[in-house]
Amino acid sequence: MSRVPECSGFDVAEFVRRVQHPLTTARPLPLHEPRFSGREWEYVRDCLESGWVSSVGSYVDRFEGMIAERLGASHAVATVNGTAALHVALLLAGVETGDEVLVPALTFVATANAVRYCNATPHLVDSALDTLGIDPDRLEDYLRRIASVGPDGCVNRLTSRRIRAVVPMHVFGHPVSMDRLMEVASRWRLTVVEDAAEAMGSLYRGSPVGGLGHVGIVSFNGNKIVTCGGGGAVVTHDAELARAARHLTTTAKLPHPWRYRHDLTGFNYRLPNLNAALGCAQMEQLDGFIAAKRRLTESYAESLDDLPGVRLVTEPAGCRSIYWLNAVLVPDQDARDAVLAATHRAGLLTRPAWDPLHLLPMYADCPRDDLPIAEELFARIVCLPSGVAAPGS
Numbered sequence: 001m002s003r004v005p006e007c008s009g010f011d012v013a014e015f016v017r018r019v020q021h022p023l024t025t026a027r028p029l030p031l032h033e034p035r036f037s038g039r040e041w042e043y044v045r046d047c048l049e050s051g052w053v054s055s056v057g058s059y060v061d062r063f064e065g066m067i068a069e070r071l072g073a074s075h076a077v078a079t080v081n082g083t084a085a086l087h088v089a090l091l092l093a094g095v096e097t098g099d100e101v102l103v104p105a106l107t108f109v110a111t112a113n114a115v116r117y118c119n120a121t122p123h124l125v126d127s128a129l130d131t132l133g134i135d136p137d138r139l140e141d142y143l144r145r146i147a148s149v150g151p152d153g154c155v156n157r158l159t160s161r162r163i164r165a166v167v168p169m170h171v172f173g174h175p176v177s178m179d180r181l182m183e184v185a186s187r188w189r190l191t192v193v194e195d196a197a198e199a200m201g202s203l204y205r206g207s208p209v210g211g212l213g214h215v216g217i218v219s220f221n222g223n224k225i226v227t228c229g230g231g232g233a234v235v236t237h238d239a240e241l242a243r244a245a246r247h248l249t250t251t252a253k254l255p256h257p258w259r260y261r262h263d264l265t266g267f268n269y270r271l272p273n274l275n276a277a278l279g280c281a282q283m284e285q286l287d288g289f290i291a292a293k294r295r296l297t298e299s300y301a302e303s304l305d306d307l308p309g310v311r312l313v314t315e316p317a318g319c320r321s322i323y324w325l326n327a328v329l330v331p332d333q334d335a336r337d338a339v340l341a342a343t344h345r346a347g348l349l350t351r352p353a354w355d356p357l358h359l360l361p362m363y364a365d366c367p368r369d370d371l372p373i374a375e376e377l378f379a380r381i382v383c384l385p386s387g388v389a390a391p392g393s
């Protein structure tokens, strides 16, 4: 990605005018909103009439089948939300008390929270300017400096703790450079847990993200491309991991017609059938949602074309992104703050990127690499309204 020219040429009012151009006249226009234009009512009504609204029911099985198929994985286990899915995925990856897990500093806080739920420590690494996600080359340079591979796997020489896993997060739908990341992970004996919460439907070299690592997760929160109110899923190619995920998310109850017998401290993380009914209707519309999002990106690209000081984030080479959120880079933090204020005044509910994790009190003391790109991206990113209903007709 080329550097953005100096701030001097940046015109906030013109930027707001250009961003308005492809959008509906409805204001305020949220960053993202769900659209229920398929068989949602029919499936939810059917679910209520069946009486099976809770964690057992045919919609859960159907939803899991649709997710697995879409992600090119053999198994999907639906959960109450994406954070719960991430927690379980990390446990399946073998993350134990005292371990470290490599996560990008520039991510939604849930990525690090899930690591802490395992009594492990998030270890923060930098991002790439082109993908916005973990930079595998910088990661490997960093590991050479601070880690060694021994009989227990990868060990942080500075803390003597085991580094068990790495969590690539596909920011706003744009795939991380997964081939390189998988190579680095294999050399350093790291399990790859893909956080594909924002990227269901995105393709990396023709293959769906979420199904590329050892285990992956997606989210169906209200702001994601497909929603079931709240929900998530663990996806994997490994039948044994899928079985363990099912067991852990259903209070680790042993199958029996009447006995309540459990063999682990499990979790009540299973997705209710009612939410799965909504999810099935939404999944049927995913291709249409992706097409609408990609049209909106094209409209933004045309409208913002040649505006000095602004660069629309576009899909990395060899990838097809769902553009969950459209993002632009502006020259610096002052320009970003001016744009956020001006767009909000105009009823466009834009957002910056997340505060990087090392700037949050609970993660300030985490081990970390230098994070210049994460800080630069945080200073310069503005996310534009990106809901599937946003474009004007």
Ligand SMILES: *Cc1c(COP(=O)(O)O)cnc(C)c1O
Binding pocket: 081, 082, 083, 084, 086, 107, 108, 110, 111, 169, 195, 197, 198, 219, 220, 221, 231, 232
């Ligand atoms: C949304 C999101 C999650 C968590 O999903 P929930 O369903 O909201 O718990 C995790 N990671 C990232 C990157 C997300 O954007």
